Structure formats: structure tokens, C-alpha cells
Amino acid sequence: xxxxxxxxxxxxxxxxxxxxxxxxxxxxxxxxxxxxxxxxxxxxxxxxxxxxxxxxxxxxxxxxxxxxxxxxxxxxxxxxxxxxxxxxxxxxxxxxxxxxxxxxxxxxxxxxxxxxxxxxxxxxxxxxxxxxxxxxxxxxxxxxxxxxxxxxxxxxxxxxxxxxxxxxxxxxxxxxxxxxxxxxxxxxxxxxxxxxxxxxxxxxxxxxxxxxxxxxxxxxxxxxxxxxxxxxxxxxxxxxxxxxxxxxxxxxxxxxxxxxxxxxxxxxxxxxxxxxxxxxxxxxxxxxxxxxxxxxxxxxxxxxxxxxxxxxxxxxxxxxxxxxxxxxxxxxxxxxxxxxxxxxxxxxxxxxxxxxxxxxxxxxxx
Numbered sequence: 507x508x509x510x511x512x513x514x515x516x517x518x519x520x521x522x523x524x525x526x527x528x529x530x531x532x533x534x535x536x537x538x539x540x541x542x543x544x545x546x547x548x549x550x551x552x553x554x555x556x557x558x559x560x561x562x563x564x565x566x567x568x569x570x571x572x573x574x575x576x577x578x579x580x581x582x583x584x585x586x587x588x589x590x591x592x593x594x595x596x597x598x599x600x601x602x603x604x605x606x607x608x609x610x611x612x613x614x615x616x617x618x619x620x621x622x623x624x625x626x627x628x629x630x631x632x633x634x635x636x637x638x639x640x641x642x643x644x645x646x647x648x649x650x651x652x653x654x655x656x657x658x659x660x661x662x663x664x665x666x667x668x669x670x671x672x673x674x675x676x677x678x679x680x681x682x683x684x685x686x687x688x689x690x691x692x693x694x695x696x697x698x699x700x701x702x703x704x705x706x707x708x709x710x711x712x713x714x715x716x717x718x719x720x721x722x723x724x725x726x727x728x729x730x731x732x733x734x735x736x737x738x739x740x741x742x743x744x745x746x747x748x749x750x751x752x753x754x755x756x757x758x759x760x761x762x763x764x765x766x767x768x769x770x771x772x773x774x775x776x777x778x779x780x781x782x783x784x785x786x787x788x789x790x791x792x793x794x795x796x797x798x799x800x801x802x803x804x805x806x807x808x809x810x811x812x813x814x815x816x817x818x819x820x821x822x823x824x825x826x827x828x829x830x831x832x833x834x835x836x837x838x839x840x841x842x843x844x845x846x847x848x849x850x851x852x853x854x855x856x857x858x859x860x861x862x863x864x865x866x867x868x869x870x871x872x
Contacts, residue, residue: 511542511619513822515564517578518550518586518625518632522648522662523803524811527573528624529580531815533564539823545618546580550625551588551632553580554612555605561616573808576801589632606632610639620822624648626660627847630830634843637828644821645830645843646814650799653697655851656841657832661811666693666798667703673794674708674743681739687729687780687787691773693798694745698853700798701745702860705868711740712869714776716747717853718860720871722779728869729780729787740787746772750779770795813838 515532517525529546536542547553548560562568562580572579585592588609590602613621613636620642623633626649633645647654650666670692681688692700698715705713712728714720725742732738773791780789803811810833817831817838830846832839853860864870 508541511539512545512617513542513620513622513819514545514547514561514613514616514618515580515622516547516550516553516624517580517582517648518623518629519582519584519648520626520650521577521582521799522650523576523665523799523801524661524807525578525580525582525624525648526575527803527808527811528646528648528661528815528818529564529578530569530573531812532622532819533566533569533815535816535819537566549581549583550586550629551609552583552586554609554616555586555588559612559616573812574802576799576803584628587628587632589635606635606639610636610641613641618642620644620827622646622818622822626651627654627850630654630843630846633830634828634847637843642822642825642827644818644827644840645846646818647830647832647846650700651694651697652699653851654846655849656830656846658834659810661807661814662799662803663699664806664810665801665803666700667707668804669798669801670700670704670743670794671707673792673797674704674710674741677792678708678739678741681741681790684788685733685737685739687740687742687785687789689742689744689773689776689789689791691744691746691770691791691793691795693794695747697851698745698748699851701743701748702853702863705743706859706863706866708741708743709866710743710868712742712871713863714742714744714748714871715853716745716749718855718870718872719749719751721751722783722871725869725871726780726783726785728871729785733787742776744772744776746770748772748776 533544544564553560588605591605624646630645650662652663677688829840
């Protein structure tokens with residue numbers, strides 16, 4: 507009798523439109539092979555760590571039609587990185603410890619033939635450590651921020667961009683009606699891809715991103731050019747990680763168990779900076795926040811995520827581990843986890859995209 511093989515799927519980090527399409531793609535491809543069973547770990551590696559363990563069989567009934575749904579049926583978390591696992595202390599503080607050896611032991615005891623880890627830069631760094639410790643693992647890139655350099659694009663980005671652009675379009679009409687300056691804050695901790703694409707798609711006058719620190723006086727000058735006799739309007743899109751040339755990002759302490767500071771509120775900070783610099787325009791602020799992460803993925807992301815899922819399982823069948831699926835030059839390939847996590851995908855100041863945006867008249871405040 508032929509041996510039954512098992513694959514475990516995890517979704518870690520922030521949620522992202524298209525995660526369910528990847529899960530379904532893996533599961534449907536695996537069912538083409540008669541001797542494979544597909545399982546999912548709830549809340550990334552928490553499902554493996556928890557006692558009792560939370561690992562579910564991904565039957566055809568459980569994965570049917572999930573590609574159109576946002577979020578992830580396996581749930582997710584960004585507070586249980588096994589490399590820096592949060593351990594609450596008696597005094598109320600949190601100590602971060604390395605639990606990867608314990609995780610490897612648990613995974614081996616479960617006798618999975620392969621693990622597919624769907625996540626962004628942090629998740630794939632975990633994949634690399636686990637692979638080096640003997641776990642047969644394949645990575646799938648996931649991030650709405652489009653900040654993984656090993657792949658041309660990540661699923662979820664187009665959906666987040668569409669949501670941001672739709673919102674921006676609505677702000678343009680109200681800005682014009684009231685002669686206001688509208689500031690819309692979008693996600694983008696370290697990379698300004700969402701803001702930059704939204705600015706081009708929506709026709710923004712000003713786009714502020716983490717990679718290009720801004721001069722507030724130049725932005726005021728640009729706003730003033732749009733107003734004549736008190737009439738006119740301006741629409742600004744700003745990434746949450748944007749910062750002035752003289753100053754720091756707008757951030758607050760992260761929640762207990764999180765490795766990161768919490769970004770958000772830079773739209774209000776920019777509004778204050780503009781007023782302090784003498785801007786006379788009436789200003790309103792909108793923070794999109796987690797709206798960008800939610801809802802049904804657009805068709806592009808459903809297709810991309812589904813193909814990533816199929817490719818990931820094909821790599822499992824080939825026993826090609828220690829790699830991440832990638833989309834390059836209109837082809838689906840694999841790259842080593844070393845390459846996948848080596849370079850962060852920043853917006854380059856001299857890129858054609860930035861130069862084209864400036865050619866369209868968009869100011870970056872530089």
C-alpha cells in the first residue's frame with residue numbers, strides 16, 4: 507500500500523487579500539495526487555505550539571469557494587515569531603525568546619513531509635531558519651506593501667491599491683467642492699508602493715513616502731500654487747512611514763508581544779505641520795488603516811495567489827525545499843530563501859516610476 511504524505515500550510519503576519527486563494531490552490535493541486543493530505547496550522551505556528559495543538563485537515567469541503575474571501579481561514583498573527591517569541595514575565599514585561607528548536611521538534615513529531623509557509627519578509631526569515639534546522643519548507647510571498655525584492659509583485663498589493671484608489675477618488679470630489687486640502691494616509695511602513703501607485707492612479711498633487719523625506723515648506727508652496735483668491739483644492743496621499751527631513755516617523759508603542767512600533771496618524775501630524783508652516787487652506791484628514799487589508803481580492807490577486815499555491819505544491823512534489831515561489835518576468839519561478847530575504851524592496855528615488863510621477867506633476871516634497 508502506497509504511503510500517505512502530509513503537507514502543512516501556515517499563514518503568518520498581517521492578513522492579506524488572496525491568502526485563501528493560495529490555500530485553495532495548494533489544496534486543489536494536492537488532491538490531484540491520490541496519496542497526499544493537506545493540513546493547516548491555526549494562527550501560524552501557534553497551532554503547532556498550542557496544547558492541544560490546533561491543526562485542521564483541509565478537506566475539499568473546508569476549502570471550497572474560499573478564493574473569493576478576504577482574510578485567511580487559518581487565521582493569522584504577528585505576535586508569535588518563533589525566533590523572538592513573546593514570553594510574559596511576572597512583572598508585566600515581555601521577554602522575547604528563541605523557540606525554533608522546540609518548533610522543529612514538534613514539526614518532526616507530527617511527521618509532515620513538507621511545510622508551506624505563506625508570509626512576508628519576517629515569515630520567510632523564519633522559513634530560512636527552519637530549513638537550516640532540517641524542516642522541508644517552501645515559502646510563498648505575501649504582503650500588501652509589495653516590499654519583497656525577490657518577486658516582481660506580491661498578491662494583495664493590487665487589492666490594497668484598488669481600495670486606496672477608490673477612496674482617493676471619493677476624496678477628490680469633496681475636496682473640489684469645498685476648496686479643501688485633503689490628506690489620505692495609506693499603509694506602507696518602510697516602502698511607499700501603495701502611496702506612489704495611488705498618487706499616480708488618483709492624480710494626487712503631493713505624494714509622501716518613507717524613501718523620500720519631505721520638506722514641509724516645499725509642500726506649503728505647492729499647495730499655495732493650487733489656490734487662487736481662496737479657491738482651489740489639493741489632494742495628498744501619504745504613507746504611514748513617511749517622515750519629514752527634520753524629524754521622525756509618527757509612531758506609538760506596539761502592543762505587548764509585538765516586535766514593532768505601531769504606525770498610524772501621520773496624516774494628522776502632517777496637517778499640524780502644514781498649519782504651523784503657515785498653510786492657509788482648510789485641511790481634512792482620512793486614515794484608511796486596515797480597510798486596505800480587508801475584503802474580497804480583485805481578480806488579479808486571485809489569479810496570482812492561486813498560481814502561487816499550485817507552484818508551491820509542485821515544488822513540494824519535486825522535493826525542492828528551502829525556496830520561495832516568485833513571479834518574475836511574467837513567469838513563476840523559485841528563489842532560495844537566502845535570496846528571498848536578502849534585500850528589502852524599497853522604492854528607488856531614481857526609478858522610472860518616481861521620475862514619471864514627477865513628470866505628471868506630483869510633488870514628493872524633496
